[in-house]
Amino acid sequence: MEEETKQARTGWLLSAPALAILLLAASGPLLVVLVYSFLVKGQYGGVIWTFSTEAWFEVLFTRDIFSDEVTLADAHLAIFWRSVKLSLMTTAIAFAVGFPTAWFIATRPPNRRALWLFLITIPFWTNLLIRTFAINEVIRNEGILNTLMIRAGLIERPIQILYTDTAVLIGMAYVYLPLMVLPLFAAIDRFDMRLLEAAYDLYASRWQVLRRIILPLVKPGIVAGSILVFVPSLGAYVTPRVLGGGKNMMIGNFIELQFGQGRNWPLGAALSMLLLAIVMVALLIYVRAAGRGTGHG
Amino acid sequence: MGKSFDVTSLPGVPFVAGLAFLALYAPIFTLVAYSFNDANAISIWGGFSFRWYEAAWANREVQAATARSLVIAASASVIATSAATMAALGTTRRGAFRGQTFIYVAINQPLMVPEIVTAVALLIVFATVKVATGYAGLGYLILAHSAFCIPFAYLPIRARLEGMDLSLETAAADLYANPWQTFRHVTLPLMAPGIVAGAMLAFVISLDDVVITEFVKSAGQDTLPTYMLGQMRRAITPEVNAISTALLGLTVALLTVFFLLTRKRE
Numbered sequence: 337m338e339e340e341t342k343q344a345r346t347g348w349l350l351s352a353p354a355l356a357i358l359l360l361a362a363s364g365p366l367l368v369v370l371v372y373s374f375l376v377k378g379q380y381g382g383v384i385w386t387f388s389t390e391a392w393f394e395v396l397f398t399r400d401i402f403s404d405e406v407t408l409a410d411a412h413l414a415i416f417w418r419s420v421k422l423s424l425m426t427t428a429i430a431f432a433v434g435f436p437t438a439w440f441i442a443t444r445p446p447n448r449r450a451l452w453l454f455l456i457t458i459p460f461w462t463n464l465l466i467r468t469f470a471i472n473e474v475i476r477n478e479g480i481l482n483t484l485m486i487r488a489g490l491i492e493r494p495i496q497i498l499y500t501d502t503a504v505l506i507g508m509a510y511v512y513l514p515l516m517v518l519p520l521f522a523a524i525d526r527f528d529m530r531l532l533e534a535a536y537d538l539y540a541s542r543w544q545v546l547r548r549i550i551l552p553l554v555k556p557g558i559v560a561g562s563i564l565v566f567v568p569s570l571g572a573y574v575t576p577r578v579l580g581g582g583k584n585m586m587i588g589n590f591i592e593l594q595f596g597q598g599r600n601w602p603l604g605a606a607l608s609m610l611l612l613a614i615v616m617v618a619l620l621i622y623v624r625a626a627g628r629g630t631g632h633g
Numbered sequence: 634m635g636k637s638f639d640v641t642s643l644p645g646v647p648f649v650a651g652l653a654f655l656a657l658y659a660p661i662f663t664l665v666a667y668s669f670n671d672a673n674a675i676s677i678w679g680g681f682s683f684r685w686y687e688a689a690w691a692n693r694e695v696q697a698a699t700a701r702s703l704v705i706a707a708s709a710s711v712i713a714t715s716a717a718t719m720a721a722l723g724t725t726r727r728g729a730f731r732g733q734t735f736i737y738v739a740i741n742q743p744l745m746v747p748e749i750v751t752a753v754a755l756l757i758v759f760a761t762v763k764v765a766t767g768y769a770g771l772g773y774l775i776l777a778h779s780a781f782c783i784p785f786a787y788l789p790i791r792a793r794l795e796g797m798d799l800s801l802e803t804a805a806a807d808l809y810a811n812p813w814q815t816f817r818h819v820t821l822p823l824m825a826p827g828i829v830a831g832a833m834l835a836f837v838i839s840l841d842d843v844v845i846t847e848f849v850k851s852a853g854q855d856t857l858p859t860y861m862l863g864q865m866r867r868a869i870t871p872e873v874n875a876i877s878t879a880l881l882g883l884t885v886a887l888l889t890v891f892f893l894l895t896r897k898r899e
Contacts, residue, residue: 339728340728340730343727343728343730344730344731344732346723346727347723347724347727347730347732347733347736348723348732348736349723350719350720350722350723350724351719351720351723351724351736351740353715353716353719353720354716354717354719354720354740354783354787355720355736355739355740357712357713357716357776357779357780357783358739358740358742358743358780358783360776360780361755361776361777361779361780362742362743362746362751362780362781363739363742364758365751365754365755365757365758366746366750366751366754368754368757368758369750369753369754369757372757382760433649433652433653433656434653436643436645436646436648436649436650436653437649437650437653437654439643439646439650440646440647440649440650441650443641443642443646454892455654455657455658456657457888457892458885458888459657459658459661461837461884461888462661462881462884462885463840463841463843463858463877463880463881463884464841464843465841465843465858465861465862466661466664466861466877466880466881467660467661469664469861469865469873469877470660470661470663470664470877471660472865472869473660473663473664473667473874474659474660474663480663510656510657510660513653513656513657514657517653529640529641532640532641533640536640542643542644546643567747568747570747571747571748571749571750573748573749573752573844574843574844574862577862578862578865588747588749591749591750591753592749592753592848595753595756595848601757604753605753605757608749608750608753608754609750611747611749611750612746612747612750615745615746615747616745619745
């Protein structure tokens, strides 16, 4: 018993500097945001220290200045809907491309697998801004995609892709693809390929094998990959800013706006907390899926 | 091996995987190629040249931003790695204790919270502190970077410690080494590759950060990525390609070393 107390003390003492830094510049400030979401906005930004639930109300509703009539805040709902829609589509595209890629890597000879995985990890660790910028150069009107298509005679003039939702979608699918491939690979790597032999021996078709055997068994990897892509997509800031232009905002850019031109810090704080809450729910699902995943292996 | 039917093959898999690798690398290669382009616009190829590297090298703003990025990344990775090393020593290789899970979750917290939320939180807190203290130096950025670098430094160090053989330390203690000598001559050298790997990862993560830096920085405190973000809203010249390529080269070099250090011995 005493030994355990001593160990706990040493553990806490050694962890104290790390915890102090995180409290100062990570966890602590989050609590301040929570407090700010219940204050009144200052006229030129900042807050007035009076308790109010107005900011949370404003997340979904607007009150007419003259008649006090309450209506749904359409502009806000449009931004939430765009964020969720684009994030779900990003996840779907990343899965459609990521599953074959992960399957391909997992079925390479063992000595080659590490190299293929390394090729996925390099873009993953490469600066997100640089990768977004690279996509920008490909899809812009004078970019190679349009230039090549014009040369090939497919189109006569450049298609405007940059600064549209499609651009944001392409960009996010591109930057987050490795986050889908890595957990899928981990799941497929654990998958017992002899099951396939058994299934084919029993005259299963390829489609049946995929749907009845492969997909159910690698499901934890699918859930993990989907959440790892969905979560950063929902909170994306750089990609929509660089590829989406000013009008195609996502939640991240809308939050920034409240601290800049919008001058509504409490609303920005409430939106941040809402985003955080959604992300936490997604991560809980992830942890449970990952927990089930280890149960198989 | 004589099998007429490969059970692991699925139709279309090599094709889609091939496209995926092409899609991952083609934009990056294009970006790098155009950094050597001797033309003013990014879309026309005007021959090979280093002129945009020279332009970037001579640009005062780029020089200052580079210096700032390196100072912040170096300071943050030293601070984060020191704190993470201690925390890793405190939370591995001993019996579980009350609060251990809490510490683990707290350390990994920056990985879970969306960057924009942390950025906004730091903006609010540091804005108040800046007004109250009058200090507006690089300290805020270094502190913010240290915090989000901690989990990246912690994870490789912890992995290294967990794979280490405890019996060597017991042997040292049996041979009358005191705890400090054991740590200095046995534990520390053994965990060194993990520490170096953690420090490099922290350095790369700090060097690449855009969102938190963009919100925390005071006027005139651009780092390389925030400088580039600013440029992207104007007419982009291949100078941005040159800076990106240089940064890319540095990242890939550091990561290669990282993978060599953390590679499992066969």
